[in-house]
Amino acid sequence: MFFKLAWRSLMQRKGSVSLAVLSVAISLILVLGIEQLRSHTKNSFGRTISGVDLIVGAPTGQLNLLLYSIFHIGSASNHISWESYRKLSNLSQVDWAIPLSLGDSHLGYRVVGTSTGFLDHYQYGNKRPLELSTGQNFIDTFSVILGAEVARELNYRLDDTLILAHGLVGTRFTEHGENPFIVSGILKPTGTPVDRALYVSLVGLEAVHGVNVEHDDLVPTNITAFLLGLKSPMATFQVQREINEYSKEPLLAILPGIAISELWQILGGIERVLFFVSALVVFAALLGLCILLLSTMRERRSEIVLLRTIGSGPLFLFLLIQAEALLVLLLGVVLATSGLILGGWLVEPILIDKFGVYLDGIVIGEHTIVLLVLVLVSTLIVAAFPAISACRQSLGYSDLLR
Numbered sequence: 311m312f313f314k315l316a317w318r319s320l321m322q323r324k325g326s327v328s329l330a331v332l333s334v335a336i337s338l339i340l341v342l343g344i345e346q347l348r349s350h351t352k353n354s355f356g357r358t359i360s361g362v363d364l365i366v367g368a369p370t371g372q373l374n375l376l377l378y379s380i381f382h383i384g385s386a387s388n389h390i391s392w393e394s395y396r397k398l399s400n401l402s403q404v405d406w407a408i409p410l411s412l413g414d415s416h417l418g419y420r421v422v423g424t425s426t427g428f429l430d431h432y433q434y435g436n437k438r439p440l441e442l443s444t445g446q447n448f449i450d451t452f453s454v455i456l457g458a459e460v461a462r463e464l465n466y467r468l469d470d471t472l473i474l475a476h477g478l479v480g481t482r483f484t485e486h487g488e489n490p491f492i493v494s495g496i497l498k499p500t501g502t503p504v505d506r507a508l509y510v511s512l513v514g515l516e517a518v519h520g521v522n523v524e525h526d527d528l529v530p531t532n533i534t535a536f537l538l539g540l541k542s543p544m545a546t547f548q549v550q551r552e553i554n555e556y557s558k559e560p561l562l563a564i565l566p567g568i569a570i571s572e573l574w575q576i577l578g579g580i581e582r583v584l585f586f587v588s589a590l591v592v593f594a595a596l597l598g599l600c601i602l603l604l605s606t607m608r609e610r611r612s613e614i615v616l617l618r619t620i621g622s623g624p625l626f627l628f629l630l631i632q633a634e635a636l637l638v639l640l641l642g643v644v645l646a647t648s649g650l651i652l653g654g655w656l657v658e659p660i661l662i663d664k665f666g667v668y669l670d671g672i673v674i675g676e677h678t679i680v681l682l683v684l685v686l687v688s689t690l691i692v693a694a695f696p697a698i699s700a701c702r703q704s705l706g707y708s709d710l711l712r
Contacts, residue, residue, distance in 0.1 A: 334642030445495030
């Protein structure tokens, strides 16, 4: 009964109520949109690398190792000898290994020296393998495979030639112009740092630094890091301990999932700031709803008198105003949800392309439920002020009716 009467009452003030609903909807789109973006970003962040049991590099801390080997941020403090890589990659528990050699660049993008196993074993997302949109794996020594963003931004096609540069900021004085590379393949977009790098063979990387590549047994002197996939996850900690205690040279083996979780915790302050800003926006919208309901109290004198005449008490009027506020909130939630679905459909290609964030529908997680409960409680609290005002008016009119 309350909601039926409240709905009819709202329909008498369609103009002002529509503005209130729109205000609430916009604030909810903002707060829920930020929460959804936070959730999807966290999920995409965690799916940067999949199926890799251990990342091995110089002992510079697990975050630094994760950043330069997977996210291509920063540099390694030391290298790993090829001999150590070969010995550890041949452990009985190891299924496959991917060597990584960093240090060169091309027009601001990282160059990664690796093996043909990179395309065979590297995975992202929910164990999704890398795929070529065109071309093939390393054809010869001077083949280069481009990440999707590199190919798009630099407008490269198959069989185009390019020149690598030594260091992260290349100049014409550091370019290896005597050994140009030919594009042999372009990867499909992944929404991960893979899209922002170029991949060459370890032999090719040695060649641009002046090593004679005519020898069939050519191997690099050292590499920057390597990835390991184990035959059984049960052996992860055993292999990790064996690598960390390796006597030939100091090494560090980390679990990528734990390192990514630690990195995300460092970014937790940004989450709290976004949450605070969203809460302020919702509070402003609900305050506007309160002002709207208060401003209509004088206009509704005749309505209140009529309700008192037919025997409605102050409690009835209090609950009626609360029901009106809840209906406005419900309409705002419906409008906000529709806006989020439509907005997600429109911006998803941009988020994937520019930021590597995948939207897998609306996620109703713990944070989202807490937000909705807080909004509901805040609405009831804010609506209490005009509801109390209506009760006071009803008491004044009851004296006049005697």
